[in-house]
Amino acid sequence: MTQKPNPLSSITIDGPIPAHLARSVIEQTLRAAILDGRLPCGTALRQQDLADLFGVSRMPVREALRQLEAQSLLHVVAHKGAVVAALVEGDAAETYALRLLLESEALRLAIPHLDEDNFAEAARCIEAMESEADYAQIGHLNRLFHMALYNKAGNRRLLTLVENGLIEEERFLRFNLQAMGLGKISQDDHRQLLRTAREGDIEACLKALEKHLGRAVEVITRFLASRVGE
Ligand code: NI
Numbered sequence: 001m002t003q004k005p006n007p008l009s010s011i012t013i014d015g016p017i018p019a020h021l022a023r024s025v026i027e028q029t030l031r032a033a034i035l036d037g038r039l040p041c042g043t044a045l046r047q048q049d050l051a052d053l054f055g056v057s058r059m060p061v062r063e064a065l066r067q068l069e070a071q072s073l074l075h076v077v078a079h080k081g082a083v084v085a086a087l088v089e090g091d092a093a094e095t096y097a098l099r100l101l102l103e104s105e106a107l108r109l110a111i112p113h114l115d116e117d118n119f120a121e122a123a124r125c126i127e128a129m130e131s132e133a134d135y136a137q138i139g140h141l142n143r144l145f146h147m148a149l150y151n152k153a154g155n156r157r158l159l160t161l162v163e164n165g166l167i168e169e170e171r172f173l174r175f176n177l178q179a180m181g182l183g184k185i186s187q188d189d190h191r192q193l194l195r196t197a198r199e200g201d202i203e204a205c206l207k208a209l210e211k212h213l214g215r216a217v218e219v220i221t222r223f224l225a226s227r228v229g230e
Pocket of ligand 1: 190
């Protein structure tokens with residue numbers, strides 16, 4: 001086996017990190033490196049290595065790792081520490097059934113409070129996705145689009161769970177849409193979500209969301225099936 005370069009060497013830190021920002025800087029830096037593949041699935045992240053790399057104590061490292069674990073980006077394994085998670089964990093149908101519950105509730109709570117700024121942001125994301133060819137960017141815009149419609153839900157804990165689900169999906173989209181040869185992704189579902197939200201038609205909007213997430217779970221299930229035997 002050839003010696004692989006240490007994935008952590010792909011992470012660069014500009015200057016000392018102020019103590020009060022340490023947790024969020026570490027979290028954001030590691031999240032970006034996991035999402036863009038510099039830290040591949042299965043990479044072990046040792047607390048002491050990270051503390052040395054960022055020039056901080058182990059406490060903010062531990063807190064940042066806990067946040068990333070809540071976002072399903074890594075797992076804490078006994079005796080091994082934190083490990084970058086596989087792209088899709090467990091049963092995709094179960095994951096999406098749960099996401100549908102959470103996102104439906106966020107949408108239902110948010111719709112009565114949405115304003116022109118929210119609709120404009122959502123429309124901007126749709127237009128950007130129409131012309132975007134880079135799947136990493138599409139994954140990111142997809143998350144921003146959905147959050148624009150959920151942000152006014154008025155329940156921070158619910159929104160954290162919802163956004164964690166979207167981050168997991170963003171990571172999947174980045175790596176796999178291209179490999180699956182899906183070509184240009186239709187924005188019809190997103191347009192329908194935006195239109196029904198703008199009309200304040202909660203029932204129609206929830207139906208559109210169910211259809212949209214139903215399509216996503218189909219794509220992911222097909223992807224997982226295609227990997228069987230790899
Ligand atoms: Ni979407």
